[in-house]
Amino acid sequence: GESVGLHLPTLSVQEGDNSIINCAYSNSASDYFIWYKQESGKGPQFIIDIRSNMDKRQGQRVTVLLNKTVKHLSLQIAATQPGDSAVYFCAENRHSGYSTLTFGKGTMLLVSP
């Protein structure tokens, strides 16, 4: 079946390093991708999104890259901070008109001081 998945379940980095979280998707019809951050005991929070007609989008300290050739999505966090420690989910929106998202399983990012 088609799915959104992550390569690494846990990523440990040192404070100040750059972090890269990867995601593979298999539905070539998906036209919109989103990254969410979930801190312990809280609901997911929107980080950044990208449409399929783009290959890169930058936010504050975060960059999302989309490679449609290999169906790969990545989230880069610059100068990672302890407050970035959380589970990160990629998600795809396969439908236009409203947000019925399909989520990946998540990657836990652990940032050591």
Place this chain on the structure above:
Amino acid sequence: NAGVTQTPKFQVLKTGQSMTLQCAQDMNHNSMYWYRQDPGMGLRLIYYSASEGTTDKGEVPNGYNVSRLNKREFSLRLESAAPSQTSVYFCASSGLAGANTGELFFGEGSRLTVL
């Protein structure tokens, strides 16, 4: 501005009991959603309401019912709880039906245990 509010935050049920999870949003959003999150898994869509007066099944609707009471409120009901429904339930809302956006605003979650 509270955003998305869910009640209760915690609940323990016995198999066969029923209960309703409540969700309200104060952002004047058109669309609302119920997701469940199980350990080691991402969120899976149970039901959604694209606009007031409409509801549709998501990926895992069996064992659940929903009611879009008004624009603000969207409830999730378990008629006869089963241990497989032990999970954390998240309600979410989004602003613009008709806009292809993934920006959902989530509540803090409701942790349900079925014994």
